[in-house]
Amino acid sequence: NFVDIGVNNFYFTTHYKSKLLQAFFQELDPKYNVNFTIEKKPLGTSGGLSLLKSKLKGDFFVSNCDILIDADYKEILKYHKEKKNILTIICSSKNTKIPYGVCVLDKLGNLEKLEEKPSINNLIVTGVYILNSKVFNFIPRNKHQDMNNLIDILISNNMNVGVYPVVEDSWSDVGQWEQYSATLKKLTKSD
Numbered sequence: 001n002f003v004d005i006g007v008n009n010f011y012f013t014t015h016y017k018s019k020l021l022q023a024f025f026q027e028l029d030p031k032y033n034v035n036f037t038i039e040k041k042p043l044g045t046s047g048g049l050s051l052l053k054s055k056l057k058g059d060f061f062v063s064n065c066d067i068l069i070d071a072d073y074k075e076i077l078k079y080h081k082e083k084k085n086i087l088t089i090i091c092s093s094k095n096t097k098i099p100y101g102v103c104v105l106d107k108l109g110n111l112e113k114l115e116e117k118p119s120i121n122n123l124i125v126t127g128v129y130i131l132n133s134k135v136f137n138f139i140p141r142n143k144h145q146d147m148n149n150l151i152d153i154l155i156s157n158n159m160n161v162g163v164y165p166v167v168e169d170s171w172s173d174v175g176q177w178e179q180y181s182a183t184l185k186k187l188t189k190s191d
Contacts, residue, residue, distance in 0.1 A: 001069070002073065007073075008033060009033045011035045011052050012035070013052065014037075018036065043142065044145045046062075046139055047142075047143055047145035049136070059081065060130070062129045062131055063127065067126055069166060071090070080130040085162040086135055086154055087160075088162040088163070089129055089151070089162070090128040093165060094123075098120065102115045102118055134159075135154070138159075
């Protein structure tokens with residue numbers, strides 16, 4: 001999907017299994033540029049970006065490698081730019097069914113009502129983001145920092161952090177075994 005919108009430079013920050021990943025892409029020999037930055041120690045989802053500060057200018061995508069999203073990346077980038085966000089989180093609607101009855105209490109702690117197996121709908125973080133290189137001012141060099149910490153820092157500094165929702169069926173977290181199996185089935189059906 002990234003190649004389809006003209007992205008041809010990819011940077012991988014990695015620590016775990018880095019040689020295996022490098023060997024995979026060497027064997028694959030893609031028609032796009034793949035660059036590896038090896039973290040000497042795990043730096044977290046945004047901490048590793050500090051190693052790319054001199055290479056990334058303007059707006060860029062960040063994705064956890066176990067995430068697949070079928071969405072219009074041009075449209076997401078357009079939204080990010082129009083809103084003048086320093087960071088845009090690509091989120092998905094997620095409906096979770098609670099398999100139990102839930103007690104809803106009033107202000108005094110008395111039972112107000114009992115909801116039998118309710119569903120809760122939330123916007124969840126997919127693990128794909130668009131960042132502007134201004135974020136490097138908020139990422140410490142060579143120190144561990146996760147994306148949620150960076151987002152908290154940006155919000156506390158009154159920076160524009162946006163959310164772009166995608167439909168629940170458009171993304172898969174293949175880092176979860178059940179989702180991995182379901183994604184394989186979905187991809188196989190579309191071939």
